[in-house]
Amino acid sequence: QVQLVESGGGLVQAGGSLRLSCAASGDTFSTYAMAWFRQVPGKERELVAAISRNGGNTYSADSAKGRFTISRDNAKNTVWLQMNSLKPEDTAVYYCAAKWTVLYSAIAVDYDYWGQGTQVTVSS
Numbered sequence: 463q464v465q466l467v468e469s470g471g472g473l474v475q476a477g478g479s480l481r482l483s484c485a486a487s488g489d490t491f492s493t494y495a496m497a498w499f500r501q502v503p504g505k506e507r508e509l510v511a512a513i514s515r516n517g518g519n520t521y522s523a524d525s526a527k528g529r530f531t532i533s534r535d536n537a538k539n540t541v542w543l544q545m546n547s548l549k550p551e552d553t554a555v556y557y558c559a560a561k562w563t564v565l566y567s568a569i570a571v572d573y574d575y576w577g578q579g580t581q582v583t584v585s586s
Contacts, residue, residue, distance in 0.1 A: 464488045464575040466558045471580030474548055478584070482543040484558030484577055492516070492536040495566040497573065498543045500554035500582075507557065511543060512566030521566060525551075548584045555579040 470482040482498065497512035511532035512521045520532055529548075534541040541558060559573035567573070 464491070464494060464560050466560060466575055466577035468556065468558045468577040468580040471556060471582045473583045473585065476548060476550055476584055476586050478548050479544070479546045480548065480582060482545065482556055482558075482580060482582075484541045484543075486539045486541070486560065491539040493562060494560040494574075495563055496532075496534060496541040497559045497561070497566050498532060498541075499557045499559055499570055500552075501557065501579075502554045507570045509568045509570070510556070512568070513541065514565050515563070519565065521568075545582070548582075550584045550586045552582060553584050554582060556582050 465487045467485045474480055495515050498510045499507045500510050501507040510523050510526050513532045513534050517534050529546050531544040557579045558577040560575040561573045
């Protein structure tokens with residue numbers, strides 16, 4: 463099993479930046495592909511960015527391209543999401559997720575473990 467704990471959310475003005483962190487414990491972190499999803503009330507959880515277990519492959523949703531960067535350090539059991547040029551529509555609860563495989567998936571149900579989420583609020 464893997465336990466995931468997100469941090470770094472908060473309130474920021476439009477155009478600002480935040481760096482989300484997800485610390486993993488338990489099973490071997492390097493055997494999991496990792497992803498960041500976000501969710502707003504009344505909508506399905508959507509993939510924001512994902513990274514393969516060795517960090518060699520990454521994915522960013524169209525809404526995140528050019529603004530968000532996912533990275534990981536397997537020695538530190540941590541994955542990050544650097545978010546720049548934030549917009550009010552980025553406001554959501556952001557979740558870290560782990561999938562026991564080489565490559566990531568865009569489908570939330572494919573992920574095996576989830577963090578508790580961290581709120582990101584972007585004011586206009």
